[in-house]
Amino acid sequence: MNISRKSGLYIHIPFCRSKCGYCDFYSIEDTSLTSTFINVLLTEIELTASQVKVKNQFDTLYIGGGTPSLLSTNQINDIINTISKYFNLDNDCEITIEVNPGTLDPTQLKQLSDLGINRISIGVQSFIEDELQLLDRIHTTDESINAIADCRQVGFNNINLDLIFALPNQTTDNWNYTLKKALSFLPEHLSVYNLTYEKETPFYKNLMEGRIHRLDEEKEIEYFSIAHSLLTDSGYKHYEVSNYARSEFYYSRQNYKYWQHVPYLGFGPSAHSFWENSRWANIRSVSGYISKLRQKELPRSFKEKLKTHQLISEHIFLALRTYQGVFLIDFERHFGINFLKKFVRETQELIDNKLAIIHDDFFKLTEKGMLICDEILLKFTVE
Amino acid sequence: MSIDYIRNFCIIAHIDHGKSTLADRMLELTNTISSRDLVDQVLDDMDLERERGITIKSHAIQMKYRANSGDMYTFNLIDTPGHVDFSFEVFRSLAACEGALLVVDAAQGIEAQTLSNLYLAIENDLHIIPVINKIDLPSAEIDSVKNQIIQVIGCAEDEIYLVSAKKGRGIKNIMEVIVEQIPPPTGLADNPAQALIFDSVFDPYRGVITYIRIFEGKFNKNDAIKFFQSSKQFEVDEIGILKLKRHPVDSLQAGEVGYLISGAKDVHETKVGDTITLVKNTADKPLLKYKEIHPMVFSGIYPINSDDFEHLRESLDKLYLNDSSLVFEPETSQALGFGFRCGFLGLLHMEIIQERLEREYKISIINTLPNVVYRVHLNNGDIFEIDNPTKLPPPGKINYIEEPYINAQIITPADYIGNIMKLSRDRRGVFVNTQYLDTSRVDMNFKFPLSEVIFDFFDKLKSLSRGYASLDYEMDEYQRSNLVKIDILINGEIIDALSIIAHKDKAYEWGNRLCRKLKELIPRQMFEVALQAAIGSKVIARTNVKALRKNVTAKCYGGDITRKRKLLEKQKEGKKRMKKLGSVEIPQEAFLALLSMDTDN
Ligand SMILES: Nc1nc2c(ncn2[C@@H]2O[C@H](COP(=O)(O)OP(=O)(O)OP(=O)(O)O)[C@@H](O)[C@H]2O)c(=O)[nH]1
Numbered sequence: 001m002n003i004s005r006k007s008g009l010y011i012h013i014p015f016c017r018s019k020c021g022y023c024d025f026y027s028i029e030d031t032s033l034t035s036t037f038i039n040v041l042l043t044e045i046e047l048t049a050s051q052v053k054v055k056n057q058f059d060t061l062y063i064g065g066g067t068p069s070l071l072s073t074n075q076i077n078d079i080i081n082t083i084s085k086y087f088n089l090d091n092d093c094e095i096t097i098e099v100n101p102g103t104l105d106p107t108q109l110k111q112l113s114d115l116g117i118n119r120i121s122i123g124v125q126s127f128i129e130d131e132l133q134l135l136d137r138i139h140t141t142d143e144s145i146n147a148i149a150d151c152r153q154v155g156f157n158n159i160n161l162d163l164i165f166a167l168p169n170q171t172t173d174n175w176n177y178t179l180k181k182a183l184s185f186l187p188e189h190l191s192v193y194n195l196t197y198e199k200e201t202p203f204y205k206n207l208m209e210g211r212i213h214r215l216d217e218e219k220e221i222e223y224f225s226i227a228h229s230l231l232t233d234s235g236y237k238h239y240e241v242s243n244y245a246r247s248e249f250y251y252s253r254q255n256y257k258y259w260q261h262v263p264y265l266g267f268g269p270s271a272h273s274f275w276e277n278s279r280w281a282n283i284r285s286v287s288g289y290i291s292k293l294r295q296k297e298l299p300r301s302f303k304e305k306l307k308t309h310q311l312i313s314e315h316i317f318l319a320l321r322t323y324q325g326v327f328l329i330d331f332e333r334h335f336g337i338n339f340l341k342k343f344v345r346e347t348q349e350l351i352d353n354k355l356a357i358i359h360d361d362f363f364k365l366t367e368k369g370m371l372i373c374d375e376i377l378l379k380f381t382v383e
Numbered sequence: 384m385s386i387d388y389i390r391n392f393c394i395i396a397h398i399d400h401g402k403s404t405l406a407d408r409m410l411e412l413t414n415t416i417s418s419r420d421l422v423d424q425v426l427d428d429m430d431l432e433r434e435r436g437i438t439i440k441s442h443a444i445q446m447k448y449r450a451n452s453g454d455m456y457t458f459n460l461i462d463t464p465g466h467v468d469f470s471f472e473v474f475r476s477l478a479a480c481e482g483a484l485l486v487v488d489a490a491q492g493i494e495a496q497t498l499s500n501l502y503l504a505i506e507n508d509l510h511i512i513p514v515i516n517k518i519d520l521p522s523a524e525i526d527s528v529k530n531q532i533i534q535v536i537g538c539a540e541d542e543i544y545l546v547s548a549k550k551g552r553g554i555k556n557i558m559e560v561i562v563e564q565i566p567p568p569t570g571l572a573d574n575p576a577q578a579l580i581f582d583s584v585f586d587p588y589r590g591v592i593t594y595i596r597i598f599e600g601k602f603n604k605n606d607a608i609k610f611f612q613s614s615k616q617f618e619v620d621e622i623g624i625l626k627l628k629r630h631p632v633d634s635l636q637a638g639e640v641g642y643l644i645s646g647a648k649d650v651h652e653t654k655v656g657d658t659i660t661l662v663k664n665t666a667d668k669p670l671l672k673y674k675e676i677h678p679m680v681f682s683g684i685y686p687i688n689s690d691d692f693e694h695l696r697e698s699l700d701k702l703y704l705n706d707s708s709l710v711f712e713p714e715t716s717q718a719l720g721f722g723f724r725c726g727f728l729g730l731l732h733m734e735i736i737q738e739r740l741e742r743e744y745k746i747s748i749i750n751t752l753p754n755v756v757y758r759v760h761l762n763n764g765d766i767f768e769i770d771n772p773t774k775l776p777p778p779g780k781i782n783y784i785e786e787p788y789i790n791a792q793i794i795t796p797a798d799y800i801g802n803i804m805k806l807s808r809d810r811r812g813v814f815v816n817t818q819y820l821d822t823s824r825v826d827m828n829f830k831f832p833l834s835e836v837i838f839d840f841f842d843k844l845k846s847l848s849r850g851y852a853s854l855d856y857e858m859d860e861y862q863r864s865n866l867v868k869i870d871i872l873i874n875g876e877i878i879d880a881l882s883i884i885a886h887k888d889k890a891y892e893w894g895n896r897l898c899r900k901l902k903e904l905i906p907r908q909m910f911e912v913a914l915q916a917a918i919g920s921k922v923i924a925r926t927n928v929k930a931l932r933k934n935v936t937a938k939c940y941g942g943d944i945t946r947k948r949k950l951l952e953k954q955k956e957g958k959k960r961m962k963k964l965g966s967v968e969i970p971q972e973a974f975l976a977l978l979s980m981d982t983d984n
Pocket residue numbers: 396397398399400401402403404405424436437438439463464465466516517518519520546547548549550
């Protein structure tokens with residue numbers, strides 16, 4: 001499997017050409033501070049490296065955002081170089097970049113590949129023109145199709161496509177169309193998200209004010225299942241609520257670190273880190289981020305040391321979101337607690353109702369269970 | 384101060400006719416309260432009273448009034464609650480007075496508690512001054528209300544006084560009438576001491592504060608005193624008169640009204656209605672024959688979080704200090720764990736206790752459906768009373784069951800007689816008689832099973848009479864009824880806390896309604912929840928709550944795990960306001976909502 005316990009790195013590029021109505025990732029449309037930002041980002045990398053005194057081996061670097069593809073090749077080069085200077089990257093390090101189909105040209109793609117980037121994540125979202133407009137995407141379906149083709153052309157052989165379902169007024173036909181179209185490119189990985197209405201987004205506001213209508217629950221379930229059957233029938237592994245991979249080899253190494261309590265360091269505004277059982281995050285403000293770093297201060301918004309019970313709770317809920325589930329032997333070794341004994345009633349109830357199963361020393365949710373994952377997770381918080 | 388210059392009176396009326404507002408005006412006129420401190424219904428000082436705009440407890444206050452004659456009088460005024468649940472408060476207050484202002488709303492006319500309170504006043508031999516209030520209202524029907532009053536009191540027209548408490552009209556006149564008509568108290572400072580406790584409140588710093596009316600003798604600070612009922616002895620720590628705050632004095636004597644703090648820490652020793660006397664100059668008997676107040680409805684109160692049980696006990700104890708009409712004893716329920724079976728005077732009383740527990744004592748609680756006390760006759764001749772449906776023995780052992788009836792008095796404009804007759808049939812009422820108060824206003828009398836009235840009878844009555852009909856009731860006798868116990872099963876398990884006793888003819892409806900209501904109230908869970916109502920092993924109604932099908936966050940926001948964890952922690956906190964019954968989580972609100980369930984089709 002493509003997963004390891006080596007550490008990971010994440011870089012957040014907080015710029016987008018135009019904000020999408022549903023998105024609550026931190027990014028701004030004003031790109032005038034881009035080069036200043038890159039400068040201080042390099043400072044943050046340097047400062048962090050000196051403070052956390054890393055000897056760890058790293059095997060992922062994920063450049064996300066925002067829209068990293070808005071950066072010039074030189075800027076991306078600077079980032080990768082600085083990272084390599086301060087951190088020990090493995091030879092087979094998975095280096096991912098997120099790209100927006102509306103900001104790409106083939107020359108740039110080639111350059112990214114030359115920089116050592118070996119995984120590309122394309123924000124496709126939908127192959128229906130109207131839906132792209134509804135989502136305020138800056139690209140057309142043709143641009144998406146071209147972007148995918150160009151990536152293949154340049155030689156990327158680990159491509160992820162992001163898709164969103166349960167849009168207001170989305171029809172079953174449209175969803176099937178998007179999925180099938182995506183499949184036709186044989187992507188190595190698919191992230192398939194149910195649209196959520198996040199507070200402080202225009203979508204949320206429109207929902208609250210009745211201008212758009214949430215798809216009803218039965219439809220959401222139907223679309224979730226359509227994706228599941230279509231993709232698993234095509235040989236994809238549904239390995240986490242919203243993630244599919246063509247084989248275990250293409251599981252997102254980065255994501256798995258989040259789900260398995262593997263240490264990772266994040267850089268850039270709003271980026272999160274998990275390191276030696278502490279979590280911290282950077283502030284969600286480009287200007288604040290810049291001014292802190294100019295004073296050689298790390299731009300933290302919070303830092304917390306996790307208590308054992310929090311680690312356990314996290315471990316469980318992260319594991320249960322993956323189709324692999326909780327590895328019972330590992331759990332006991334880690335926390336000195338027998339999972340099935342500690343949660344006798346809860347686990348039995350779930351198993352009796354076909355919401356979970358025990359298989360090969362793993363306690364995991366079934367398809368039906370995964371659909372009500374959040375409700376189930378509540379049973380497993382430890383105090 | 385000469386006893387001749389004291390006037391002790393209370394203000395009585397049907398709910399909302401303006402007692403507390405009239406009291407405001409009197410306090411204002413006598414400068415007892417500076418206009419800076421005067422808020423509407425200033426005597427209603429409990430949060431709950433202010434919020435609901437009703438009086439729950441009686442409030443006593445003293446004022447000095449200079450009469451037209453130039454003499455200075457001491458008025459001791461007791462404002463009383465109008466709601467039927469609290470009529471015993473009125474009763475105790477009346478016993479402390481020589482006179483009563485009977486306030487009648489000019490637009491509403493005589494209503495049920497106008498009469499019941501009037502009868503209490505007559506029973507206590509008080510001088511009654513009829514007052515028509517709210518004469519400023521465009522809808523005031525002064526002549527017609529005058530006629531009604533003349534009919535029931537038999538007074539002359541010019542003995543009825545007109546005021547607008549809101550606009551402050553006619554107040555000065557009332558003050559003079561009080562001076563002229565209400566007799567001064569009698570009693571001698573040298574006689575063996577007798578003081579009536581008409582109220583008592585618990586103060587966390589001072590212990591029990593009793594409000595007293597001294598009928599005979601004299602009480603000084605540091606005197607040794609004795610309570611008749613408990614025969615406990617204490618020393619007077621502090622004695623004083625009641626302004627908006629307490630004002631300590633050296634002594635109080637026959638005719639006066641005030642408060643007394645004795646170091647008693649427990650109202651069981653200082654029961655309202657009891658008489659206090661001096662150890663040295665002991666009276667040979669109490670003023671009133673002591674009457675325990677009997678609660679009419681019972682309900683289980685359980686903490687949502689079982690760790691709160693002791694806290695709940697302490698809180699109930701404290702409420703009891705202020706509220707001797709509350710009774711409670713521990714009980715256990717398979718479904719709800721440890722709690723208390725509590726007795727209340729009525730549903731408003733119950734609601735108030737519930738709200739105070741939540742608000743003042745910060746305990747989340749669950750109330751079971753209230754019920755009356757049933758009298759069960761067993762085949763072997765034993766008779767016993769049950770205040771909880773789960774205590775009903777198996778049908779095979781029961782010969783018959785009796786339930787309490789009430790005498791209900793409904794006063795209504797004649798237009799609604801038909802509607803009221805229909806409601807009474809629906810509620811198994813027995814019509815007794817009708818009397819016309821005047822050409823358009825009727826006093827209807829019924830006997831009802833109490834159980835049919837405690838739920839939504841009152842709201843129904845109001846809505847079918849456009850708010851004009853009013854209800855008063857008192858306990859009557861027990862009568863034999865064809866009653867059955869209905870159990871509610873959740874996923875096949877009997878939830879004892881949801882069992883009720885109902886008339887056989889209505890069992891089917893009740894079963895259906897309970898199931899339907901629960902279905903509405905129980906949030907969808909991980910599993911389907913089957914709801915059934917059954918009499919014994921016979922299922923009479925069923926429905927189910929479909930399983931939750933989808934609840935999953937799409938993304939885990941990159942590395943931001945904190946957010947998801949905090950969300951889970953918060954939801955988990957929310958779950959703490961749910962009670963687990965069997966395998967099903969039921970929100971606290973569900974229990975409350977059962978109370979507001981419509982019991983007619
Ligand atoms: N128009 C008018 N409204 C009045 C008058 N007196 C009282 N009210 C209003 O009637 C309502 C009830 O007044 P309260 O003084 O609280 O009545 P109450 O009899 O003390 O009520 P309970 O203690 O709950 O039985 C309030 O909204 C008053 O403002 C009046 O003379 N005229």
